[in-house]
Amino acid sequence: MLAPSRILRTTPAQAGGGREREDLVDxxxxxxxxxxxxxxxxxxxxDSATREKVWLLYAWCRRCDDLADAQELGGALGEQEGxxxxxTAIRLLTERAFEGLPTADPAFDAFGLVARECGLTREMAEDVIMGFELDALGWRPRSEADLARYCYHVAGAVGVMMAVVxxxxxxxxxxxxxxxxxxxAFQLANIARDLDEDDKADRCYLPQEWLAEEDIEPGQHMKPHHRQELADMTARLIRRMERHEAWARMGAARLPFRSRWAVLAAARIYGAIGREVRDRGTHAWDHRVVIGSSAKLRHVTAAFWEAVRNKPEEPGEEPGWNRGDILIDVRMSGPIAPPPMAPLPE
Known part of the structure; x- marks a missing residue:
């Protein structure tokens, strides 16, 4: 028999789903x-307090990405069916995390904890989840404005949450x-570097309008005879990356020293990835661009002195993509529409 109702108890709500904070941080x-x-x-x-919170937020981002793509720690994509x-499961688990209810997944429990500690909101989380939804629907950007929206959901919105943390x-x-x-800036570097890997997964984040301008047939952008056009479009991505990178440095100047150092180090490392892809030209996708350990340490050292000096160069032009405009578009456009279905054979 079921237990009498008088002894049933509801699950108490508590940040972290009841797990110990130290365990979630580890x-x-x-x-x-x-x-x-x-x-x-x-x-x-x-600093140690900020570092722990950054780790807790990263764990949720990493786990959501892995769940959405059926992969492990950003590895090869799994079966995309379902x-x-x-x-939907990500949304449900994230909502339980906000409620302080156990999720049976430490990444979501970690998110519930850091959301409570830092005041992260459901709207912030939904902006990130919508990026996973775009990929789940097989969405591809038609215009540069579409690319801006995608980059906002998968990276810009994460940056906003990290700033609050x-x-x-x-x-x-x-x-x-x-x-x-x-x-x-991070996402544009990633897109440029991962064009070949994304193509093998039947994904393409270059705007269709750009491909049409280069007279590239759908799905053919990685063919050898289009390498020069691809290199030209990649240079276009990196020019935009550098504009956003410059404005991000202006914001970093207002952060406490340790946070400023960390942000500038990350900016230098990801910026180096994007510039290496651009500089390799038509050979950029012969081998995946990586930044070795010694080079990373040089960027960390350079970021330290940049953070000490704390006099970023004034950007020469506006970043172009504006978070406010993107958010207005997102809020007004409603649910993301799936891609059009191919016509049925006669």
Missing amino acids: WAEDSIARGSKSFALASRLF AERRV MGVPRDDSWMLDRACDLGF
Whole structure:
């Protein structure tokens, strides 16, 4: 028989789903160490309190990405069948984390803890989850504005959350815009580097309008005879990356020293990836671009002196993509529409 109702108890709500904070921090530290060597190195530069919160947030981002793509720690994509159901699961687990209910997944429990400690909101989390939804729907950008929206969801929105974790007030729009710029810069470097890997997974984040301008047939951009056009489009991505990178440095100048150092180190490492892809030209995708350990340490050292001097060069032009405009578009456009279905054979 079921237990009498008088002895049933509801699950108490508590940040972290009832797990010990120390255990969640240890788990999150291991997650970042295995999931992103570059970001793990940069995160070591934060003060201890900020570092732990950054790890807790990263663990959720990493786990959501792995669940959405059926992969492990950012490895090879798994079977994409059922991706939309996995995104639904991410939303449900994230909501339980906000409620302080146990999720049976330490990454989501970690997120519930850091969300409570730092005041992260459901809207912030949903902006990130919408990026996973775009990929689950097989979405591809038609225009540069579409590319901006994608980069916002998968990286800019994460930058906003990271800024709040670092102590930036939620109503400081200028600083949140600069954090978003850093996310844009990171994602543009990733897109440029991973064009070949994405193509093998039947994904392409180059705007269709760009491909049409270069007279490239759909799905043919990685063919050898299009390498020069691809290199030209990549240079276009990196020019935009550098604009957002410059504005992100303006925001970093207002952060406490340790946070400023960490942000500048990450910016230098990811910026180096993007510039290396550009500089390799048509050979950029012969081998995956990586930044070795010694080069990373040089960037960390250079970032230290840049953080000490703390006099970023004034950007020569506006970043172009504006977080406010993107958010207005996101809020007004409603649910993301799936791609059009191919016509049925006659």
